[in-house]
Amino acid sequence: MAQKINQYPILLQDSTLLPQLDVQFEVVCEAMAKTHSLQQIVDECFRRAFPPDGIPKARHIAPLVSSQRSTTASIPSKSTHRLITTALHQSAFAILGVTTRDNRKRIVESAEEKSLELDHDVCQKARSDLTNPRTRLSAEIGWLPGVSPRKASQLVENLVNDPMAIRQESGLPTLAHLNLLAAAFEAVDGKHDADDLAEFIMEAAYLAEDLTPEEVLRDINEDRAVSGFPEVRALDQIEAELTERKRYYRGAIKEAINRLPPMTLIRVMTETVDGVTSGGKDHAPGLIDDLVDSYEIETHGILQKEAENVQKLIKAARDHAGSGETAVEPYVDKLDAVARNWDKIAQPIQLSSKARGIDHEASRDLAYEIRSLAIDLFNKHDMLAQSQRLTGLIQEIFAEVPEIADRVEEDADALADIFQQRKQASARQDEWVREITYRAEIGVMFKDTLSISPQGVSWKGQNFPLDSITRVRWGGVSHSVNGIPTGTTYTIAFGNRNSEAVVELKKQDVYSTFIDKLWRSVCVRLLTEMLEALKEGRDLHFGDARVHDDGITLVKRKFLGSNEQIRCSWDRVHVWSADGSFCIGAKDDKKINAGISYIHGANTHILEQAIRMGFKKPGMRRLSELLQ
Incomplete structure (x- = not known):
């Protein structure tokens, strides 16, 4: 180091430069001490401290702020695109500086020479690995078989300076290329671009699929033919070594992604698997499957913990469902x-x-638990919105689980139908409310309000909820003097079992409009209830007539003697209106009949509607058939 420093006097003149060398020496020496000579370590220190060519140059030194403070030189950060050493540099070939085509003598000589610079035990082990037939094959497969010595040296050197450039190389033997890529993964740090790393992993995985033992056997034996080592004849030896090599590739990728922040790691894994499988449609390369299997084992704990949190929230939602949405x-x-x-x-x-x-069993089980909550919220608590939300969540996040995707699609369709039906029912309800709501002022001087709405029917302080009304009647009486019409009085009555409100008015438009509203809001229900009562076998009395489901009992009036009750089936009677009454009579005997007043008889209009509707139904034998 001292000799190198003396070559550059500027190092002694500029006090900010030497500390940079000291920092780099600590880092580089630790990584290269056993595999590189001292001169190589020093050269690397200079190259890293003074890029790009390792030659220190004079720098402008900022003036001191005060006599009490001195300027501290900044230490350049480590480049993410450079490496000090890689797994390939730990190979016996790299340690001894020999090639796959060097013979036994050259290997022994090189080991002796390197022992003067490097650790003696390391050199002797490297010599043994390359000269012993049992261990040489492993070393060859871990190196660059099939690559010329000069090209191999260049590739290993470039691997240190620009690791990712190896991805652009072409024409290399598959195994050698994979070994270089595996070494390049060592350059990946926590700041590496996720998309690029996913692409890098896919490149390595696809290349590993192209790796064949026959190609490797050929490349190794071609080199051995030059080096003088005996050829490998058993293909199963190559296959066994390649199996171990693929484990190494998986380990190299795992170590690379484990240096990433957790969310970046997950993103890289997702993009990688999504890319090679086309969203789960295609089979992945074996290397990716192995990587995912390892990922699944490592994430099992956190997935289990999150699943437990989901289960707790599901239980809490069920426990609070009774309190409302x-x-x-x-x-x-x-x-x-x-x-x-x-x-x-x-x-x-x-x-x-x-x-x-x-x-994926864990995904399937969790999806079913969420689905169970969605079903319970709807079936037991009628929470359609929350059920739809959970169903949509399952569809979105478990789309890659076929069994769940198919089942939940059916759930979603069913809930969508229910939602649409409710939407339509709500629209019909709104329309119904508009159709039945009405109010009018009755009277000339002193006016009273007649009103009808979903809240009920009101008249002169009496209010009848719609579902409490059990009887209705209405009609009009025309008046005249000396044959000259003087107007019509209209009567409308409605009530429950205990009381009745009677409205009398003169305006036909108010009368007609109110009857229309009353029919929609009350009479349709009364008609249904009448038919249901008949279906249950009950008889309904209207004046002298007694109505049954399968017919009607009428009175046969006699001039002499007592009147007689005659039961007629519906096909034996006909109906008509006369003198303000609804008339029913036997077709074959005019003496058998009954007249029921519209204006005074409760629910006469309801009965008439039921019978006339029944007559329009071909082959009708029972009025309750209208309920079908």
């Missing part, structure tokens, strides 16, 4: 966040599992 929503919010975080970590495993044609 506002009580459940905060837990669903938290569940959404935790599940998404879980999915980010599990995404590479899900994609890999899908590509292999299997379901």
Whole structure:
């Protein structure tokens, strides 16, 4: 080091330069002490301290701020694109400075020479590894078989200066290229671009798929033919070594991504698996499958912990469901966040599992637990919005789990149909509210309000909720004097089992409009209830008539003697209106009939509607058939 310093007097003149050399020497010496000579270590220190050519140059020194403070030289940061040494530099070939084509004598001589500069034991082990047939094959496979000595030396040197440049090399033997790429992974640090690293991993994985033992055997034996070592004849020896080599590649990639921040690591894994499988559609290279298997083992603990958090939130949501949707929503919010975080970590495993044609069990189980909550919230508590939200969450984050994706798609379709039906029902309800709402002022001088709305029907302080009304009647009576019409009085009555409100008015438009509203809001229900009562076997009395589901009992009036009750099936009777009454009579006997007043008989209009509707139904035998 002293000799090198004396070559550059500027180092002694500028006090800010030597500290930089000291810092670099500590770093470089620790990494290269056993595998490089002292001169190589010193040269590397100068190159790193004074880039690009390692020659120190005079620098402008900032003036002192005061006599009490001195300026401290800044120490250049370590470049992320340079390496001190790599796994290839630890190879027996690199340590001894020999090639795959050097013979046994050259290897022994080189070991003796290097022992003067490097650790003696390291050199002797390297010599043994290269001259012993049992260990030489492993060393050859870990080096650059098939590459010319000059090219190999150049590649290893470039690997230190610009590791990522090796990715642009072409025409190299597959094994040699893979060994260089594996060494280049050592340059990856926590600031490496995630997209670029994912692409780098994919490049290595695809290249590993092209690696064949036959090609490696050929390259090694070609070099051995020159070096004089016996050829390798058993292909299974190559295969065994390549299996170990692929484990090394996986380890090199793992070490590289483990230097990344956690979220960057997850992103790199996800982009890598997504890229090689086309979103889980294609089989991944074996190296990626191995990498994912290792990733799954390492993330098992955190995934299990997050799954437990999801389960706690599911339980909390169930426990609070009885208190209403506002009580459940905060837990669903938290569940959404935790599940998404879980999915980010599990995404590479899900994609890999899908590509292999299997379901990721942990994802499947967690998805079913969330789905169970979604089903319970809807079925037991009618929380459609929260159920749809959870179903959408499952669809989004478990799309790579085929069994779940298919099942939840059905759930989503069903919930969408229910939502649409409710939306339509809500629209119909709104329309119904508009259709039945009405109010009018009745009277000339002293006016009273007649109103109808979803809250009920009101008249002169009496209010009847719509579902409490059990009877309605209405009609009009025309008046005249000496044959000259003087107007019509309209009557509308409605009530429950205990009381009744009666409205009398003169305006036909108010009368007609109100009856239309009353029919929509009350009479349709009364008609349905009447048909249901008949279906249950109950008889309904209207004046002298008694209505059954399958017919009606009418009175046969006699001039002499008592009247007779005659039961007729519906096909034996006909109906008509006369003198303000709804009339029903037998087709074959005019004496058998009944007249029910519209204006005085409760629900006469309802009965008429039921019978006339029944007559329009071909083959009708029972009025309750209208319910079908």
